[in-house]
Each structure stands twice: as structure tokens, then as C-alpha cells.
Amino acid sequence: MTEVTIERDVLSDNDRAAAANRARFRAAGTYVLNLMSGPGAGKTTLLERTAERLRDRVRLGVIVGDIQTCRDADRIGRHGVRVHQVNTGGGCHLDARMVAAALGAMDPADFDVLIVENVGNLVCPAEFDLGEHDKAMILSVTEGADKPAKYPLMFHESRLMLLGKVDLLPHVDFDPEAAVADARALNPGLQVIRLSSRTGEGLDAWTDWLVGRWQAARQGE
Amino acid sequence: MHEVAIAQQMIEAVVETAGRHGGGHVRVARMLLGRLTCVDPESLTFAFEVACRGTCAQGCRLEIQRVPLVLRCRECGDEGQREQPVDPCPRCGARGGDVLQGREIRLTTLDVDDLLPAEGVA
Numbered sequence: 001m002t003e004v005t006i007e008r009d010v011l012s013d014n015d016r017a018a019a020a021n022r023a024r025f026r027a028a029g030t031y032v033l034n035l036m037s038g039p040g041a042g043k044t045t046l047l048e049r050t051a052e053r054l055r056d057r058v059r060l061g062v063i064v065g066d067i068q069t070c071r072d073a074d075r076i077g078r079h080g081v082r083v084h085q086v087n088t089g090g091g092c093h094l095d096a097r098m099v100a101a102a103l104g105a106m107d108p109a110d111f112d113v114l115i116v117e118n119v120g121n122l123v124c125p126a127e128f129d130l131g132e133h134d135k136a137m138i139l140s141v142t143e144g145a146d147k148p149a150k151y152p153l154m155f156h157e158s159r160l161m162l163l164g165k166v167d168l169l170p171h172v173d174f175d176p177e178a179a180v181a182d183a184r185a186l187n188p189g190l191q192v193i194r195l196s197s198r199t200g201e202g203l204d205a206w207t208d209w210l211v212g213r214w215q216a217a218r219q220g221e
Numbered sequence: 222m223h224e225v226a227i228a229q230q231m232i233e234a235v236v237e238t239a240g241r242h243g244g245g246h247v248r249v250a251r252m253l254l255g256r257l258t259c260v261d262p263e264s265l266t267f268a269f270e271v272a273c274r275g276t277c278a279q280g281c282r283l284e285i286q287r288v289p290l291v292l293r294c295r296e297c298g299d300e301g302q303r304e305q306p307v308d309p310c311p312r313c314g315a316r317g318g319d320v321l322q323g324r325e326i327r328l329t330t331l332d333v334d335d336l337l338p339a340e341g342v343a
Contacts, residue, residue: 008327186307
């Protein structure tokens, strides 16, 4: 019996694929956002509202990850932006190779902003670099304010947290200050926007943030 | 749930490494697994056992060494182990901190059977 040294980060293959994606996005001048949340937090509805608001201002594309079905892609596609569906076939997250494969149908050069809607899951997607510029997440107020402490990694990795469904705050026991304080204990630089896709609250702040990040990326930040 | 994807990445690395060291049967694989990762050790052990079937690591034992979460306080710089990433600094009470350890998902060593001389490459 021989002890053999291996010393390898298990996700190094994914990290290499992510680096290749990142180089491709930079060469094309495309800003890429990885949008994550638990299931039912409102990613697809937010992207429908986003498509309506941004389709005349930026060339917006969406890559949608789902375990099964094309429902989300169909919904977003009705709003006049190009959408590509990736079915993970049971996988609970997107990885960099799946995104690389999707770029065959969604050439980054055709888009100013490409949003990757990750599989609805508050856990796994945070572990996988896709080559994006930024990660953003939605925490909806119906999920409970304890989520940052219970599922820290996604809050740790995100640049922006959208506090979703705030129109429901009067009806739920959710303490927004406590949730934001916990999330910022994990990630002091985390930006927060209160959002309701239903009433429209926060949608301008969100689209301004997105356009601002695209312009910053274009200027080589 | 992504333990299956991680186990598949692991078995690829294990088979490749064993192949470079004579191709003997792999008996033990050792890894570091940080407390801040979203990987459940029991699920990973099961997924790895399944991923090993039909490979040179079939029946291989997975030894997981948990790496504690170590934070550096952003206020006073105190470094130490914490149970949760939002826990207060024991010295100054500030919550959270920069993660120094706890993100590891890393294969470290394998125990590989030596091939009998007759089976070895001349």
C-alpha cells in the first residue's frame, strides 16, 4: 500500500471552466449576473418586470436554469428578451460547464447584460462559480429572517441582496432589520434593495443598480 | 443534493491520480471539508460510495476531516474558531468576520494498493 498525495480542490475543474467563461464575457464586453434564491422567492417574476423595463435600454439576455420544464423561460420570453433554458436533469444548481454550453445558443457578444437565473435553491448554487461578474440573491420576506444565519454561504458570496415581496411585510413575522444585520455580519459590503415585483417598489433601484454595474464593468472595473 | 456532483468530481480526480501512480486499487481517500461549505458529510459519503462503483476505487473508504470555521474579526483582528459565521467576536463582540478557514472541499491523499511485480509495468 502506498500513500499518494493528491491535494486538489474538488471544484477546481469548475473553477477552470468559470475562468474561461469569465474571459469570454470580458472579451465580449458583456456584464453577467448570477441571480440566486430559494424556490419561490420571485426570481422569474422579477426578471419579467426587469425585461419590460430594460429591453429598450440594454440588450438583455437571460439564461434560465431549472431542474425540469421550460415554464420560466416561456414566461420571461414573452417580454421581448432572448431567453435560453438549461435543464439540469436533476442537478440542484448550475455549474460553469452548463453555462459554457448555453453560450453556444447565447453568444455573449449579442448582449450588454446577461442574467443567469440559477436553480431555486438557497444552498448549492453559492458553491459554484459560473464566471459571472456578480452574484445577487433574493430573500423574500415569506421565507423568514433566520435564513442568513442558517444558510450563510449565499449571503457571504452575494454583492446584492434583494429583500423580496416586501408588500407582504404587514402579514408576516419578518424583521427586515434583523435579517439585514445578520446578512451584513456575514458580508459587510452587501448592498440591499427592498423590492416588490407586485407593487413596483424598488424596481427602479434594482434596474439602476444593474445598469450601473454593467457600465462599471464596461469601464473595466 | 449537490453532493452527487461533488462526488463525481472527486472520483474523476481519484481515478486519474491512481492511474498516474501505477493504477492499483484505491482503498482510502482522505479529504478536508470546511464547516462553511454546504456539503453534508453523510450524503457525500453515500454519493462517493456510489460514484466509486465499477472504478478502481470500488469499496474505497472516504475519510473526511472537518475543518473548523476560523474567522478574523473585522474590528479588532482577533482570529479564532467560531461555531457560526455570524457569532460575535469573543474579544470585542463585533459579529461575523473574514473567513480564514472553513471553505475547503479538498482531496488530500489516497491509499493505493501496490501492484505485484508481475502485474507492474516493466
